[in-house]
Amino acid sequence: MKYYNFDIVFQEIPDEVTLAVNITNCPNHCAGCHSPHLHGDIGFPLDEAEIDGLLAKYGNQITCFCFMGGDATPQEVARLAAYVRTKAALKVAWYSGKPQLPDTFTAFDYVKTGPYVPEKGGLKSRGTNQRLYRNTGGKPVDITSRFWR
């Protein structure tokens, strides 16, 4: 699993300052994809050493670590999410493009589901097909409406 780049963002996960890591080799090919450069298997390998480096540089500036993509290798996303939890007291999130929650949901504090559908819009659109779930005691709670306020 590789990543293209990362950024510190404020709106992807409500109430969190998030290090969003953009994973490549996206298999979803949504119509109207806003990030076609993420379709190829390119970038830097994302492994424990790379995560250690990111946390050393940015860990004290963030409250959440978010895997943006990774649907080609969901078990690897979950494995690295567990690793982040062993290394830092951060929330861990996953932006998946799949329509359903992953079997590995409990490895995360937040999971976003749903491909991008141009006519329905992203999470900020009330008509969106996408959902953001918060892990509340192991159960998914839909908090998508937080984006509509």
Ligand code: SF4
């Ligand atoms: S999941 Fe994201 S990166 Fe992948 S095709 Fe859809 S919009 Fe593009």
